[in-house]
Amino acid sequence: MINLNCLICKKNETEIFKPLKISFNNYTLVNCKSCSFVYLNPRLSELEIKKYYNQDYMPFLKKKSIFNIVYKIFRKINFIYKFFIITKYIPRKSKNLDIGSGDNFFSNSLLKKGWKSYAYDKYNYDKDNVRKLSILKRNSFDSITLWHSIEHMYDIEQTFTSINKILSSNGFLFIACPNIDAKEIDYVGKNWPAFDLPRHIYHFNYNSMKKFLGNYNLKIINIHNLKIDTFFNILMVKNLNFFQKTKYIIKSLFYQFSNIKKSSTLVYVCQKY
Numbered sequence: 035m036i037n038l039n040c041l042i043c044k045k046n047e048t049e050i051f052k053p054l055k056i057s058f059n060n061y062t063l064v065n066c067k068s069c070s071f072v073y074l075n076p077r078l079s080e081l082e083i084k085k086y087y088n089q090d091y092m093p094f095l096k097k098k099s100i101f102n103i104v105y106k107i108f109r110k111i112n113f114i115y116k117f118f119i120i121t122k123y124i125p126r127k128s129k130n131l132d133i134g135s136g137d138n139f140f141s142n143s144l145l146k147k148g149w150k151s152y153a154y155d156k157y158n159y160d161k162d163n164v165r166k167l168s169i170l171k172r173n174s175f176d177s178i179t180l181w182h183s184i185e186h187m188y189d190i191e192q193t194f195t196s197i198n199k200i201l202s203s204n205g206f207l208f209i210a211c212p213n214i215d216a217k218e219i220d221y222v223g224k225n226w227p228a229f230d231l232p233r234h235i236y237h238f239n240y241n242s243m244k245k246f247l248g249n250y251n252l253k254i255i256n257i258h259n260l261k262i263d264t265f266f267n268i269l270m271v272k273n274l275n276f277f278q279k280t281k282y283i284i285k286s287l288f289y290q291f292s293n294i295k296k297s298s299t300l301v302y303v304c305q306k307y
């Protein structure tokens with residue numbers, strides 16, 4: 035296990051993340067006493083974490099199961115909504131790079147629609163994938179997407195240095211990640227699926243994302259949410275009955291309508307300064 039300073043302010047004074055009070059599954063979430071950023075500390079080494087990205091990890095799951103079928107349905111609906119968001123900002127069929135592309139579902143879907151679509155994932159060695167971000171040309175992408183990948187990134191600092199270089203000056207960066215201020219955490223506590231220990235090492239909210247991006251000369255120009263993730267996060271909790279799930283979904287959706295910063299998943303639309 036490896037101990038780390040805060041990603042954002044680099045200080046090393048932390049306390050246990052309060053809403054959970056106890057550590058769980060032998061892992062401990064902490065928040066930085068200085069800037070309140072929530073992260074997993076200590077965490078597994080990069081070599082040790084690799085075994086948690088095997089065939090049993092849901093995005094890579096091949097065998098048929100009810101969870102897998104539900105996951106694939108949610109993913110298709112989410113693609114439509116993600117496509118709707120990005121085309122508000124960038125022209126159709128422009129040049130996109132998807133970082134943390136998993137099995138390339140998003141980039142392949144764009145390819146089918148005629149986009150110049152590229153994919154990069156550390157754990158996917160597909161022959162057509164980008165192999166290294168740092169060797170890509172300056173200002174070469176109209177948009178870069180990170181769909182639920184930033185919370186996994188061991189090389190987050192190098193990745194964002196590359197993003198700043200390869201994103202065109204008028205280009206857009208879209209980051210979707212679980213929101214540690216999500217309302218449903220009040221109801222489901224440590225069973226919140228998006229804690230996903232030990233794979234999720236960073237837990238952003240609007241404020242910590244803004245500070246983090248500022249370190250790379252990137253600014254948030256708008257935020258959206260992925261409402262379907264509220265359904266997914268609550269339906270996936272095993273120890274709740276149907277009525278509890280329905281009640282928590284309705285209450286969580288109600289909260290995020292009045293305050294988007296309480297959403298399950300935030301989509302940050304960013305540009306360079």
Ligand SMILES: [Zn+2]
Binds near residue numbers: 041042043045069070
């Ligand atoms: Zn900090």
